[in-house]
Amino acid sequence: MGKIKVTKVRSAINRTKNQKLTLEALGLRKIGQSVEHNDTPNILGMVNKVKHLVSVEETK
Numbered sequence: 001m002g003k004i005k006v007t008k009v010r011s012a013i014n015r016t017k018n019q020k021l022t023l024e025a026l027g028l029r030k031i032g033q034s035v036e037h038n039d040t041p042n043i044l045g046m047v048n049k050v051k052h053l054v055s056v057e058e059t060k
Helices: 017-026 041-049
Strands: 003-008 034-038 054-059
């Protein structure tokens, strides 16, 4: 299993409650904040839900 680095790049203002909760579940609160997760199907699905608010990089 690889790892991905997820960075919040856009604000969650005027977004649906589901998108805000997804960002929080990923551990992202502030713009510019980054977190690392394993690239499991659950995490990838969450990232896909908010792909317009985050940037994703593969790490080792």
